[in-house]
Amino acid sequence: xxxxxxxxxxxxxxxxxxxxxxxxxxxxxxxxxxxxxxxxxxxxxxxxxxxxxxxxxxxxxxxxxxxxxxxxxxxxxxxxxxxxxxxxxxxxxxxxxxxxxxxxxxxxxxxxxxxxxxxxxxxxxxxxxxxxxxxxxxxxxxxxxxxxxxxxxxxxxxxxxxxxxxxxxxxxxxxxxxxxxxxxxxxxxxxxxxxxxxxxxxxxxxxxxxxxxxxxxxxxxxxxxxxxxxxxxxxxxxxxxxxxxxxxxxxxxxxxxxxxxxxxxxxxxxxxxxxxxxxxxxxxxxxxxxxxxxxxxxxxxxxxxxxxxxxxxxxxxxxxxxxxxxxxxxxxxxxxxxxxxxxxxxxxxxxxxxxxxxxxxxxxxxxxxxxxxxxxxxxxxxxxxxxxxxxxxxxxxxxxxxxxxxxxxxxxxxxxxxxxxxxxxxxxxxxxxxxxxxxxxxxxxxxxxxxxxxxxxxxxxxxxxxxxxxxxxxxxxxxxxxxxxxxxx
Ligand code: B12
Ligand code: SF4
Numbered sequence: 001x002x003x004x005x006x007x008x009x010x011x012x013x014x015x016x017x018x019x020x021x022x023x024x025x026x027x028x029x030x031x032x033x034x035x036x037x038x039x040x041x042x043x044x045x046x047x048x049x050x051x052x053x054x055x056x057x058x059x060x061x062x063x064x065x066x067x068x069x070x071x072x073x074x075x076x077x078x079x080x081x082x083x084x085x086x087x088x089x090x091x092x093x094x095x096x097x098x099x100x101x102x103x104x105x106x107x108x109x110x111x112x113x114x115x116x117x118x119x120x121x122x123x124x125x126x127x128x129x130x131x132x133x134x135x136x137x138x139x140x141x142x143x144x145x146x147x148x149x150x151x152x153x154x155x156x157x158x159x160x161x162x163x164x165x166x167x168x169x170x171x172x173x174x175x176x177x178x179x180x181x182x183x184x185x186x187x188x189x190x191x192x193x194x195x196x197x198x199x200x201x202x203x204x205x206x207x208x209x210x211x212x213x214x215x216x217x218x219x220x221x222x223x224x225x226x227x228x229x230x231x232x233x234x235x236x237x238x239x240x241x242x243x244x245x246x247x248x249x250x251x252x253x254x255x256x257x258x259x260x261x262x263x264x265x266x267x268x269x270x271x272x273x274x275x276x277x278x279x280x281x282x283x284x285x286x287x288x289x290x291x292x293x294x295x296x297x298x299x300x301x302x303x304x305x306x307x308x309x310x311x312x313x314x315x316x317x318x319x320x321x322x323x324x325x326x327x328x329x330x331x332x333x334x335x336x337x338x339x340x341x342x343x344x345x346x347x348x349x350x351x352x353x354x355x356x357x358x359x360x361x362x363x364x365x366x367x368x369x370x371x372x373x374x375x376x377x378x379x380x381x382x383x384x385x386x387x388x389x390x391x392x393x394x395x396x397x398x399x400x401x402x403x404x405x406x407x408x409x410x411x412x413x414x415x416x417x418x419x420x421x422x423x424x425x426x427x428x429x430x431x432x433x434x435x436x437x438x439x440x441x442x443x444x445x446x447x448x449x450x451x452x453x454x455x456x457x458x459x460x461x462x463x464x465x466x467x468x469x470x471x472x473x474x475x476x477x478x479x480x481x482x483x484x485x486x487x488x489x
Contacts, residue, residue: 063100063196067127068093068236070109071138072118072145075454081245083110085237087254087305088160088184089133094231095185101192105236109138119148129155129192136162136269136435137457139170147175155195159184161269162453165437167208168215179208181217182273183224183259185231223277227259228285234297244301244333246358246395253299257286257319261307263337265364267432267440270307278311283318287326294328304334307362311340317347320354328355335360338385339378348392358395361385361424365401365432366440369411383422395425403431403461405447430458 068089086107093103104125108118122130122145130149134142139162146156159180163170167179178201180187187206194204201207206221234253242252258281260274293299310316323330332355341359344351367378382398389396400419402412419427433456434444449455449464456462 064102064129064192065125065127066093066096066101066103066129066131066192067106067122067125068096068103068131068133069106069118069122069145071132071134071142072108072113072115073138074115074141075137075457082252083242084303084305085242085252085254086110086133087256089131090232090234090237090254091230092131092133092159092184092188093233093236095189096192097233098231099189099192103233103236105233105238107238107241110241115141115144115148118145122149122154123152127154129157129195131157131159131188133160134158134162135160136166136433136453137455139163139166139453141454143170143173143175150175150177157188157191159188161273161437164273167217171208171210171215172213174210177209181206181208182221185224187221223259223274223279225279227279227281229289230256230281232289234293237297239297244303244331246333247301247331250300250331251298252301252303253293253297254303254305255286255289255293256305257281257309258306258311262311263308263364265366267365267435267438267444269435269438272435272438274307278308280312280315283315283322286319287322290323290330291326291328294330299330301331301333301357304332306334308336308340309334310336310344313340313343316344317350320347320350320356323354324350331355331357333358333360335362337362338381341385341388342381345388348388348394352392352394356394358397358425359385359389360397363399365399368401368415369404369406379418382418386422386424390425397426397428398422398424399428399430401430401432403463405444405463405465407465428458431461431463433458433462 068086070086070089086105086109089105089107093105096103104127106113106118106121108114113121130146132142132146142158146158150156155177156175157178157180158176163179164181167181170176171179178191180191183206187204190204191201191207193199194201201209202211202216202218205219208215208217210216237253239251244250244252258279260276260278261268261270262276262278264271264276290302293302323332334356336359338361341348341361361382363378363382367375370378386396386398398419400415402415415429419429432444434441434448435456436445444463447463449462
């Protein structure tokens with residue numbers, strides 16, 4: 001079939017192989033039983049999967065009742081007028097549903113639902129397993145929620161970037177039964193199967209748990225390959241929550257067209273998480289997913305949650321061409337490197353025609369203060385990318401980083417001038433966080449002002465200034481942050 005001539009009406013034929021078939025492809029396959037299944041349960045004596053409360057769940061005879069949630073933020077909802085869908089949990093719930101479990105989805109990080117309300121909602125739902133996704137700043141709140149849930153007899157599972165790296169720190173503190181390390185679709189499905197059968201979790205690759213005071217880390221699970229198709233429980237989403245501020249009232253979804261990032265920036269959690277690897281999904285499957293979101297769920301705007309959607313230039317062009325052919329009327333928001341925007345200077349008209357409307361420029365915080373030719377070239381791409389995007393009718397967004405141990409008033413001034421020179425439509429000024437799992441930890445770690453992870457959210461300094469005098473600079477920097485925020489497009 002000549003795919004280049006596909007039109008909207010062809011969608012059911014040429015994209016058919018991309019229809020969701022997670023179980024058939026081996027995702028969600030049952031964990032193998034075998035010797036060792038009688039091993040002591042990390043859930044401990046008396047921790048049994050709870051009884052069904054009639055009426056709370058629609059599907060009778062489901063394997064397990066599993067609630068998925070983001071961490072209830074103690075510092076209020078995420079800032080910004082846009083509410084982003086929790087894509088990781090949507091994929092995980094899709095995988096769990098495909099394996100026969102009944103799932104519900106809560107998203108306190110978007111709604112600002114605090115811990116008491118989250119507890120109440122979860123108690124009403126009465127799940128047997130609670131799966132919590134948390135970024136580092138949300139982790140203390142996630143842990144508190146889990147501690148409560150565990151005391152209620154609910155099995156608690158955490159995942160995400162913090163859980164993947166820091167399990168040996170938090171597992172001994174209690175409250176969390178399992179940490180899933182890395183991508184969760186296969187691991188969670190196997191873990192749920194294991195829980196249901198009361199099997200030995202040490203046979204499930206990609207998890208960590210406490211057993212008899214020791215932290216057990218099971219075998220490493222390879223990255224998902226291939227990435228097509230990915231399960232997704234869009235049926236669980238409360239669509240009224242997700243809208244893009246740039247188009248008031250719009251229905252916003254998220255898609256990841258790839259996983260990983262090859263750029264290896266020293267202070268980026270994603271580089272640490274993916275070990276600088278990158279896997280792309282096929283243009284056909286990406287187009288199919290977008291077409292389904294449009295046709296079935298009435299989605300008008302899609303955020304690409306990839307770290308590097310445009311990295312493979314050829315694949316990116318194919319995705320864009322497919323979208324132009326399909327003419328879905330969906331607008332796209334994405335994050336990429338300024339260099340890749342500049343690389344595509346001659347193709348930006350195609351970006352726009354395919355629906356790209358807003359582009360975030362992703363950059364290593366350390367790039368801000370680096371000296372020398374390489375850093376200059378990297379920084380020069382920024383204003384060029386902004387101007388190219390603007391010239392093609394797209395808006396842009398960039399983050400400017402401060403809060404380094406050697407910040408000076410002069411440098412903060414330079415930062416302000418840099419932001420003005422770049423002139424993006426949205427500029428964020430954020431304080432760098434000393435993520436304990438990135439290579440930058442070696443430089444920033446000794447200056448960490450706190451290990452209270454709630455404060456690692458970019459809105460306040462988490463790295464100590466070198467002297468009392470320099471705390472004035474930080475004060476100045478915070479004022480800069482307060483006054484200089486552009487409003488969303
Ligand atoms: C969307 C997003 C947000 C949204 C989240 C919306 C929501 N409703 O959940 C909002 C705007 C709220 C947000 C806020 C922040 N974010 Co943010 N965000 C992202 C972004 C772009 C996408 C997340 C996503 O859905 N990814 C796609 C899914 C498929 O991947 P995933 O989430 O990793 O999930 C997989 C695995 O991790 C695992 N998994 C994840 N959770 C769980 C849970 C369980 C139980 C299991 C089994 C497995 C599992 O399985 C999933 C499927 O394989 C990422 C960058 C990225 N590309 O991931 C940054 C990112 C996660 N955010 C980041 C940061 C820094 C922040 C902020 C501090 C603000 C800021 N300065 O940008 C705040 C912190 C908020 C808080 N209180 O914790 C950092 C990492 C932070 C960290 N070290 O933990 C990232 C990596 C960006 C970056 N490159 O720096 N963010
Ligand atoms: S900062 Fe952006 S470009 Fe660099 S590794 Fe992280 S996600 Fe990739």
